[in-house]
Amino acid sequence: MSEVYAARRARLRERGQAAGNQSTLVTRPANVRYLAGAAPQDAVLLLGRSEDILVCTGPPEDRPTDGRPDDTLRVHILPGPAGDPAVAAADLALAQHAESMAVEEHHFTVARHRALRSVAPALRLTDLACAVEQLRVVKDEEEISCLRIGAEIADQALGELLESILVGRTERHLALELERRLVDHGADGPAFATSVATGPNSGRRAHRPTDRRVEEGDFLSVCLGATYRGYRCEIGRTFVIGTTPADWQIELYDLVFAAQRAGRQSLAPGTAYREVDRAARQVLDSAGYREGLPTLMGHGVGLEIDEDPQLAPAAMGKLDACVPVTVEPGVHLPGRGGVRIDDTLVVRPEADGGPELLTITTKELLAL
Amino acid sequence: MSEVYAARRARLRERGQAAGNQSTLVTRPANVRYLAGAAPQDAVLLLGRSEDILVCTGPPEDRPTDGRPDDTLRVHILPGPAGDPAVAAADLALAQHAESMAVEEHHFTVARHRALRSVAPALRLTDLACAVEQLRVVKDEEEISCLRIGAEIADQALGELLESILVGRTERHLALELERRLVDHGADGPAFATSVATGPNSGRRAHRPTDRRVEEGDFLSVCLGATYRGYRCEIGRTFVIGTTPADWQIELYDLVFAAQRAGRQSLAPGTAYREVDRAARQVLDSAGYREGLPTLMGHGVGLEIDEDPQLAPAAMGKLDACVPVTVEPGVHLPGRGGVRIDDTLVVRPEADGGPELLTITTKELLAL
Numbered sequence: 001m002s003e004v005y006a007a008r009r010a011r012l013r014e015r016g017q018a019a020g021n022q023s024t025l026v027t028r029p030a031n032v033r034y035l036a037g038a039a040p041q042d043a044v045l046l047l048g049r050s051e052d053i054l055v056c057t058g059p060p061e062d063r064p065t066d067g068r069p070d071d072t073l074r075v076h077i078l079p080g081p082a083g084d085p086a087v088a089a090a091d092l093a094l095a096q097h098a099e100s101m102a103v104e105e106h107h108f109t110v111a112r113h114r115a116l117r118s119v120a121p122a123l124r125l126t127d128l129a130c131a132v133e134q135l136r137v138v139k140d141e142e143e144i145s146c147l148r149i150g151a152e153i154a155d156q157a158l159g160e161l162l163e164s165i166l167v168g169r170t171e172r173h174l175a176l177e178l179e180r181r182l183v184d185h186g187a188d189g190p191a192f193a194t195s196v197a198t199g200p201n202s203g204r205r206a207h208r209p210t211d212r213r214v215e216e217g218d219f220l221s222v223c224l225g226a227t228y229r230g231y232r233c234e235i236g237r238t239f240v241i242g243t244t245p246a247d248w249q250i251e252l253y254d255l256v257f258a259a260q261r262a263g264r265q266s267l268a269p270g271t272a273y274r275e276v277d278r279a280a281r282q283v284l285d286s287a288g289y290r291e292g293l294p295t296l297m298g299h300g301v302g303l304e305i306d307e308d309p310q311l312a313p314a315a316m317g318k319l320d321a322c323v324p325v326t327v328e329p330g331v332h333l334p335g336r337g338g339v340r341i342d343d344t345l346v347v348r349p350e351a352d353g354g355p356e357l358l359t360i361t362t363k364e365l366l367a368l
Numbered sequence: 369m370s371e372v373y374a375a376r377r378a379r380l381r382e383r384g385q386a387a388g389n390q391s392t393l394v395t396r397p398a399n400v401r402y403l404a405g406a407a408p409q410d411a412v413l414l415l416g417r418s419e420d421i422l423v424c425t426g427p428p429e430d431r432p433t434d435g436r437p438d439d440t441l442r443v444h445i446l447p448g449p450a451g452d453p454a455v456a457a458a459d460l461a462l463a464q465h466a467e468s469m470a471v472e473e474h475h476f477t478v479a480r481h482r483a484l485r486s487v488a489p490a491l492r493l494t495d496l497a498c499a500v501e502q503l504r505v506v507k508d509e510e511e512i513s514c515l516r517i518g519a520e521i522a523d524q525a526l527g528e529l530l531e532s533i534l535v536g537r538t539e540r541h542l543a544l545e546l547e548r549r550l551v552d553h554g555a556d557g558p559a560f561a562t563s564v565a566t567g568p569n570s571g572r573r574a575h576r577p578t579d580r581r582v583e584e585g586d587f588l589s590v591c592l593g594a595t596y597r598g599y600r601c602e603i604g605r606t607f608v609i610g611t612t613p614a615d616w617q618i619e620l621y622d623l624v625f626a627a628q629r630a631g632r633q634s635l636a637p638g639t640a641y642r643e644v645d646r647a648a649r650q651v652l653d654s655a656g657y658r659e660g661l662p663t664l665m666g667h668g669v670g671l672e673i674d675e676d677p678q679l680a681p682a683a684m685g686k687l688d689a690c691v692p693v694t695v696e697p698g699v700h701l702p703g704r705g706g707v708r709i710d711d712t713l714v715v716r717p718e719a720d721g722g723p724e725l726l727t728i729t730t731k732e733l734l735a736l
Contacts, residue, residue: 058663082682105478110471111495113478127479176548183540295426314450 023098031132038067102128150228151358157181171209191225191232203338235359236342259283273315391466399500406435470496518596519726525549539577559593559600571706603727604710627651631695641683
């Protein structure tokens with residue numbers, strides 16, 4: 001695996017050199033992990049002129065780590081607990097005769113920036129901006145394979161829950177049971193706080209589970225995901241509790257399903273991000289649900305659960321092949337509840353069969 | 369409750385006015401929650417010249433919120449999803465005729481700082497530094513009561529686990545079961561990732577649970593905490609699995625227990641932070657465990673699990689009454705395992721009975 005990380009760092013270095021950066025400091029944890037294979041707490045990654053160095057604040061066994069550092073990478077451990085690894089990295093960059101260092105200004109704090117300018121006034125600080133986030137958008141097959149396994153785990157956890165008795169159980173307990181099942185099936189952990197929403201709560205995005213119990217006739221909407229080797233996927237489904245869904249439930253479900261299908265079908269290399277949003281949104285819009293819709297219809301996933309691209313009305317850019325995204329429209333009717341349907345898919349060219357659906361749990365309206 | 373938040377904001381405003389700030393922008397989520405009663409995702413709090421405003425990025429029901437905003441506070445929702453609430457807050461400060469605004473430079477990013485200077489060049493930006501974190505150190509009785517309930521919940525969850533069969537179960541499953549029990553007993557959720565460490569892993573700080581199974585003769589060390597109404601506590605205990613602990617286990621346990629007791633007994637208003645660290649550390653030190661000790665022997669707890677003060681060798685400052693802290697020395701012998709003992713206590717004057725122990729699970733060496 002270490003060639004993968006070295007190759008990623010080489011690509012970043014090429015971009016940086018084109019921009020005139022002599023060294024680069026990566027501080028955002030998901031970016032450190034992407035380039036170094038691991039992001040021990042507080043660690044930063046220096047791409048120096050002659051050597052790349054992972055700077056850590058303490059012995060790795062004292063720190064919860066995520067993944068294993070690429071073993072070709074030099075690891076530098078600060079001598080004392082009080083030091084700032086970014087300041088140490090600036091010293092290390094100077095020792096490699098760098099005159100400038102690009103930092104992630106969207107993650108770097110003002111206080112840290114000032115500390116660096118004060119201890120290393122000879123080092124000109126520039127802005128790396130979101131260069132690493134941009135590299136992370138298109139995934140390699142190894143990364144997609146981690147997402148695929150994560151999605152299988154989430155499908156399994158959800159499938160088992162559906163076989164159990166649901167009426168009378170609280171949202172919080174159902175969410176906890178799903179998280180336990182994710183880990184049972186091999187997840188590192190949940191990809192985000194599992195959302196279980198019943199009755200009037202159903203259909204709300206990122207609803208926090210409450211002590212409300214599942215009742216006959218409820219909509220039940222569930223959103224969960226597994227983290228597998230650091231990669232995070234997402235699935236959301238809505239069910240009806242009881243034997244026969246009410247007419248309004250069937251109508252609303254069919255509408256959100258149609259919107260979600262339109263979004264999925266629009267996924268192709270070259271499609272503008274905003275077109276995917278529009279494809280899903282206009283189905284809901286034309287049925288009269290313009291107000292209160294989610295601000296986006298999907299987003300990228302990977303080492304973070306919400307990363308680029310944003311599939312939103314004002315987003316700029318076009319999809320590439322091998323970009324995993326969610327498609328997740330929903331409608332929530334205050335006081336009554338609603339529907340969300342959420343899949344993780346990988347954008348693939350038509351010749352390869354079109355978008356690859358990772359979360360394969362049925363999207364029929366099941367009455368449980 | 370809203371008077372509490374208004375009073376906290378008044379104290380911060382007084383300090384700010386003394387420093388010449390005409391307005392203050394709070395962005396760090398735990399600080400927003402402390403002053404506003406809630407910290408909806410991405411929300412920021414403006415303390416203006418004439419009015420305080422919580423600036424949110426979207427309708428509250430779209431966002432996972434933590435707590436309820438103080439209902440005397442004006443809530444301003446951004447019109448679109450793409451806006452930065454800090455930029456909106458700068459405009460709102462200018463509308464109140466502020467000429468300067470203090471920001472949390474240790475949390476504010478360089479990119480955000482630049483955006484503010486560009487859209488509101490008339491607003492002079494100054495540094496609030498850790499003024500809110502300093503206000504948060506001493507807790508009121510309401511806050512301590514939340515910590516006390518959280519500690520009771522953690523004690524209950526741990527007590528129930530000890531009554532179950534442990535041999536053969538994995539670290540990951542035991543950690544998940546503890547987290548489920550925390551929620552069963554009324555926690556909002558775990559205060560941090562529950563740590564369960566067996567055999568050679570035992571005694572490691574913040575060990576991430578693995579698939580290792582509990583075996584006869586193991587040390588088992590557990591560290592968990594509950595979040596209750598936003599407040600986070602911590603308890604850590606070490607047990608022996610099987611009927612009779614080995615001699616080395618008894619010796620190591622007694623040593624860490626003596627260090628932890630020395631740390632607890634040193635807690636009093638006026639004691640220097642570093643004295644608490646030294647009290648515990650020198651017990652381990654004089655037994656020959658100087659290398660590989662944790663970098664600190666305890667820390668403050670509250671809305672965050674690790675907040676000021678740090679009970680560490682180089683920490684500056686003295687304890688006050690009503691400061692809740694952990695005391696958590698440990699020793700880990702590579703390849704063999706080790707012991708950690710961790711309590712949450714509230715500093716109280718001698719006249720009030722001395723330090724109040726919140727986590728009351730026994731610290732006898734139990735053989736399970």
